[in-house]
Structure formats: C-alpha cells, structure tokens
Amino acid sequence: MVEDDYYQLLGVSRDVDASALKSAYRKQAMKFHPDRNPGDAVAEGKFKACAEAYEILKDPQKRAAYDRHGKAAFENGGGGRSGFNSAGGGDFSDIFDNIFSEFMGGGPRGRGRQQRSQAIRGGDLRFDMELSLEEAFTGTTKNIDIDVAATCDSCSGSGAAPDAVVETCGTCQGMGQVRVQQGMFVIERACPQCHGAGRVTSKVCDDCLGAGRLDKEKSLEVKIPAGVDDGTRIRLSGEGEAGARGGPAGDLYIFIHLIPHEVFRRQGTNLHVSVPVCFTDAALGGTIDVPSIDGERDELAIPAGTQSGREMRRRGRGMPGINGGGRGDLVVEIEVETPTRMSKRQKELLQEFRELEGETRSSPKSANFFSKIREQWDELTS
Structure with missing residues (x-):
C-alpha cells in the first residue's frame, strides 16, 4: 500500500532539499526494512512505499510533476514506475547498497563489496570438555584432538594448482557479486562464474579440489585455569576453521562441564557438604572431621544442642575465584543421625x-x- 502524500510518508516538508530528502529516506528505509521487521507485512509495505516516494521526489522533473498533479502524473504510462525500473535503477541501487552495508556493519559500498568477495572469515568451533571438581579446583592442562577445516598446504588456500593461470573473473569484474534487478529492487548475488571468489583459475588444486581447505585432525594443548565452573566458556582465538580466500581463521570455544562429585556440591565459589553426626554428639557437643576439596581434613566443633539441617561455615575453604579474589567457603550441613541398633x-x-x-x-x-x-x-x- 502506497501513502497518498509522498512528503508525509518520508516525514519532510515540501521545500526539502536533496540532501535532507536522502537522509530522511535512509532513516525511513532502515526503520521499515524487512530484515528489521521479519514477517511484518505492514512494515514491508511502508518500506516499498518509501522507496517509491524517494524515487519520484529525488528527480527534479518527476518531483515538479508530482507537485502539480500528484500521483496522477505517473498513471497511464506517465513514467513513474517505468523510470523506477530503468534510468533511475543505478542510483537507487547505490542507496540500497549503503543501507545494506550499514545493516551488516560494513563501510562504503565499493570497499565493502570488494572485501566480501575476497576474504571470508572461518567458522567458529565448539568443544565440550568434562572436568572433575578437583581439576577445576587446581586448574589443569588438557590435550584435545579436533576435526577442523584447515588451509590446504599444497595451494596455501588459493584453491589453484601451482601451474594454473589465475585471472580476474570477467562476469563480475573481480567483485565476486553480480546485481540482478527484480521489479523495483536491485539484489546482489554471488557470481555464478567464480562463486564469489572474484577470480577464475585454469586448473584447481588436486588436493583440495579448489576449495582452498581440507578437513584435518588438529591436536591442541588447552590450559584450564583454576576456579572454572560448569558452563564456563574458554575462547581460543584463531583455532577454529580456516578462512576462505585468505580470510582469518575462526575461534575455538571450550565449554566446561563439571562431573558431579560424590561428596561436594558447588554453588558459585562455595562448596556444600552434608556430614552425619550421631545424636549424642549433637545433643552433648563434640568434634568431627570434615573433608576438604584440597585433600586435607578440618576439625569442626559441634556445639551442644545442634539440630539437623544447621549450617556451619569454614571460611576460605571453598573454590578459588577464576579471576582471583580468594576462595569461597565450605558450608557444612549437619545431619543428625538416629541410631538403628541399640543394646x-x-x-x-x-x-x-x-x-x-x-x-x-x-x-x-x-x-x-x-x-x-x-x-x-x-x-x-x-
């Protein structure tokens, strides 16, 4: 659906200059862009309407005709939409290029397209690692093997055979992308000739068959710091999949999973342990030996009249903080035990x-x- 007044649609006055008109159009186009409003038919309609309004108002002759006769000036072959799909197509696609590059975080249109066609960052990888609570307490070093797409040694990632002739792709002129016009939209797609590489080779590498990468098993030594918790993520920069066309490698993420302990339960940097106490010690008082994660034994005094469920703390006897700051506490939970055999x-x-x-x-x-x-x-x- 197209709004009746193009000026109101773009939120500008009728005496707006070309620079302010372009700025207002960009603002509206980004607001109603389908990528920002997935599945919103109303936003998609406004996005198309804004494009149509800008196409008319940016052209001095079409704008003058619209000011005199409104939309009627472009009906019955008046040149509105036909001009949109022909002479104005190149300038209109430039605006779309800039909008898309802003969405993707890219720079100016030409530089962004060239960068996309030449280098692609490698994918990130995930590795799930199980650790015992003792290993998380002290820290450890683990050796792991991962399957990864690595740069082909034979062609150094180029995908071309050593004796091959590499030339700039004639279809996309080295950009790696071609433009296809669909209705009033100009869409960029990967070049069908070079598949986005921007160049063609007379002979591909025999080892990687032109891909520039091969699946390999890589061995890594991973240092696990003391204090890691369940769900901790460790990032190894550049240890993921190799990039395509000279792009940087991705990262490897190590996700820590702690194996449940038979004695201790972890909550943050604190450790909880349930200790059974005979009912006579609970009633009269006494001392018990409490286990610790570092293998030592602590003597804990039980006051007379201690009830089941009471918690007693041993300061600084828990887990270390992963970023320093000392250790947590050991929380001793008393379980008063009733005797089952008596004389x-x-x-x-x-x-x-x-x-x-x-x-x-x-x-x-x-x-x-x-x-x-x-x-x-x-x-x-x-």
Missing part, C-alpha cells in the same frame, strides 16, 4: 531419658509444635 542397656537409658524429658522440656521446638496443635484441636472441638 538393651542403651534402650533402657533412652527410655529413662524419655520419661524425664517431659519434666525438663529438653526439646522445646517439638513441645511448642504439639502445644499449638492441641490448641487448634481444642478450638475445633469447642
């Missing part, structure tokens, strides 16, 4: 303790809980 004498002592417990209220938490329950029952029954 007759032990049972007699516990029975005596239970008889005395009601008088001393040695378990206030349970006493308060059941007291509240009894109060609720009394309210319901009354």
Whole structure:
C-alpha cells in the first residue's frame, strides 16, 4: 500500500532539499526494512512505499510533476514506475547498497563489496570438555584432538594448482557479486562464474579440489585455569576453521562441564557438604572431621544442642575465584543421625531419658509444635 502524500510518508516538508530528502529516506528505509521487521507485512509495505516516494521526489522533473498533479502524473504510462525500473535503477541501487552495508556493519559500498568477495572469515568451533571438581579446583592442562577445516598446504588456500593461470573473473569484474534487478529492487548475488571468489583459475588444486581447505585432525594443548565452573566458556582465538580466500581463521570455544562429585556440591565459589553426626554428639557437643576439596581434613566443633539441617561455615575453604579474589567457603550441613541398633542397656537409658524429658522440656521446638496443635484441636472441638 502506497501513502497518498509522498512528503508525509518520508516525514519532510515540501521545500526539502536533496540532501535532507536522502537522509530522511535512509532513516525511513532502515526503520521499515524487512530484515528489521521479519514477517511484518505492514512494515514491508511502508518500506516499498518509501522507496517509491524517494524515487519520484529525488528527480527534479518527476518531483515538479508530482507537485502539480500528484500521483496522477505517473498513471497511464506517465513514467513513474517505468523510470523506477530503468534510468533511475543505478542510483537507487547505490542507496540500497549503503543501507545494506550499514545493516551488516560494513563501510562504503565499493570497499565493502570488494572485501566480501575476497576474504571470508572461518567458522567458529565448539568443544565440550568434562572436568572433575578437583581439576577445576587446581586448574589443569588438557590435550584435545579436533576435526577442523584447515588451509590446504599444497595451494596455501588459493584453491589453484601451482601451474594454473589465475585471472580476474570477467562476469563480475573481480567483485565476486553480480546485481540482478527484480521489479523495483536491485539484489546482489554471488557470481555464478567464480562463486564469489572474484577470480577464475585454469586448473584447481588436486588436493583440495579448489576449495582452498581440507578437513584435518588438529591436536591442541588447552590450559584450564583454576576456579572454572560448569558452563564456563574458554575462547581460543584463531583455532577454529580456516578462512576462505585468505580470510582469518575462526575461534575455538571450550565449554566446561563439571562431573558431579560424590561428596561436594558447588554453588558459585562455595562448596556444600552434608556430614552425619550421631545424636549424642549433637545433643552433648563434640568434634568431627570434615573433608576438604584440597585433600586435607578440618576439625569442626559441634556445639551442644545442634539440630539437623544447621549450617556451619569454614571460611576460605571453598573454590578459588577464576579471576582471583580468594576462595569461597565450605558450608557444612549437619545431619543428625538416629541410631538403628541399640543394646538393651542403651534402650533402657533412652527410655529413662524419655520419661524425664517431659519434666525438663529438653526439646522445646517439638513441645511448642504439639502445644499449638492441641490448641487448634481444642478450638475445633469447642
């Protein structure tokens, strides 16, 4: 759908000059470009309408005709859309080239096209590495083997045989791309003759068959710093796939996966460990040996009356920070263990303790809980 007034569509006044008109068109074209509004039919319609409006208003003769007669000046063969597809096509495609280069982060039109045709960056690779918690604590060095597209040694990545004659492609004049006009759009595609290389060779390399790259197995030594966590990503610059046509190599990303530990659970730089404590030590107090990730044993004092689920910290006994800053804590979670085997004498002592417990209220938490329950029952029954 085309708006009735071209000036309003581009957001300019009727006395706008050529520079401001071009700037306004670029702004609107980028706003409604299909790449920025995928699947939005309304935005696509406005994008086309803006292109049509700019094509008319940038031409002094067409603009004068539009100012006098409006769109009627270009109906019934008046030269509006026919001029859009012919004489004005080259200038219009220049604007599109600049817009596309801005979307892609490129520079000026000619330089951007030439760079795209000559060099292509290699693809990035991913490698998933499993580590034990101990390896993550100390840091380690791992040797890995990866399959990668590497530069062909025979042709040094050119794809041409040593005795081949390499010439500039006559179809695209070395640009690697050709322009194809479809309706009111000018589209750039890879040259069908040189496949984007910008040059043709009389004989391709026998080893890589003209690709300039070969699949090879590469061995790498990877240094893993102390303190890495599950999901840590390590980037090895230039260790990915080789670039095409002399382009730079991609990167290799190492993703760390920690193997679950039998004793410790990691949360950030802190380590958690559940330690069973016999109920007599929990009641009377005592000391226990606590394991540590560095292999040492720590003695931990258990206060009298310790409850199950209580957490006690050992400062600086956890994991190191990957960027320094010291170690986290070791969080000891107490699990009070009830005995399952008792002698007759032990049972007699516990029975005596239970008889005395009601008088001393040695378990206030349970006493308060059941007291509240009894109060609720009394309210319901009354």
